Amino acid sequence: xxxxxQNSGPLSVPEGAIASLNCTYSDRVSQSFFWYRxxxxxxxxxxxxxxxxxxxxxxxxxxxxxxxxxxxxxxxxDSQPSDxxxxxxxxxxxxxxxxxxxxxxxxxx
Amino acid sequence: xxxxxQNPRYLxxxxxxxxxxxxSQNMNHEYMSWYRQDPGLGLRQIxxxxxxxxxxxxxxxxxxxxxxxxxxxxPLILESPSPNQTSLYFCASSPVQGLNTEAFFGQGxxxxxx
Numbered sequence: 001x002x003x004x005x006q007n008s009g010p011l012s013v014p015e016g017a018i019a020s021l022n023c024t025y026s027d028r029v030s031q032s033f034f035w036y037r038x039x040x041x042x043x044x045x046x047x048x049x050x051x052x053x054x055x056x057x058x059x060x061x062x063x064x065x066x067x068x069x070x071x072x073x074x075x076x077x078d079s080q081p082s083d084x085x086x087x088x089x090x091x092x093x094x095x096x097x098x099x100x101x102x103x104x105x106x107x108x109x
Numbered sequence: 110x111x112x113x114x115q116n117p118r119y120l121x122x123x124x125x126x127x128x129x130x131x132x133s134q135n136m137n138h139e140y141m142s143w144y145r146q147d148p149g150l151g152l153r154q155i156x157x158x159x160x161x162x163x164x165x166x167x168x169x170x171x172x173x174x175x176x177x178x179x180x181x182x183x184p185l186i187l188e189s190p191s192p193n194q195t196s197l198y199f200c201a202s203s204p205v206q207g208l209n210t211e212a213f214f215g216q217g218x219x220x221x222x223x
Contacts, residue, residue, distance in 0.1 A: 032210070042216075043199055043214035043215060043216055044152070044199075044212075045214070046211045046212070049211070088151065088152065090152075090212075092210070095157075095159075096154060096157070096167070097142075099144075099151045099153070100151055101150055101151035102151055
């Protein structure tokens with residue numbers, strides 16, 4: 001059974017600080033990794049994708065991938081109240097996206 | 110505007126009454142899928158389709174049917190809904206289920222079965 005694990009939170013971070021979200025996965029042959037943001041009652045939207053080991057930066061967001069440790073993370077710098085949402089980690093493997101249950105992030109003004 | 114459209118957005122029904130949730134995309138995507146989302150469980154795939162007339166079971170297919178007669182449409186059918194199918198449902202499409210694929214989601218359908 002392929003699994004993607006995330007801490008459900010909530011993770012509370014002061015405005016302006018760095019939020020760090022983590023995800024582990026079980027399938028060693030996983031090829032692609034995604035972070036989606038989901039506001040309450042809304043559909044998920046893609047924030048970042050990463051395919052190779054290392055860091056990938058896009059504005060305030062940095063995705064980090066370590067395939068040896070089967071670990072992917074998302075850093076949000078200069079956190080804003082509008083970043084408050086649930087963040088879903090998704091791993092692509094064998095024609096399927098396997099989803100984590102999500103981490104609820106709360107940015108406190 | 111490129112989008113995935115689901116209908117209805119909200120539905121309350123009774124046990125055993127057949128229902129269909131429609132999904133349509135205007136992006137000419139080959140890959141479409143249905144998910145259900147329940148608290149603490151994340152998104153679980155119900156069925157997916159690689160192309161017209163090609164469908165396959167996801168992780169939780171029991172109690173659901175799908176069809177893919179046209180590329181743009183991928184309806185989800187509940188022949189005899191039960192209360193344990195009360196959930197938030199999402200349809201999603203992708204240009205191709207490849208390495209760098211982004212899934213585009215519909216607005217969601219909140220289903221309650223009483």
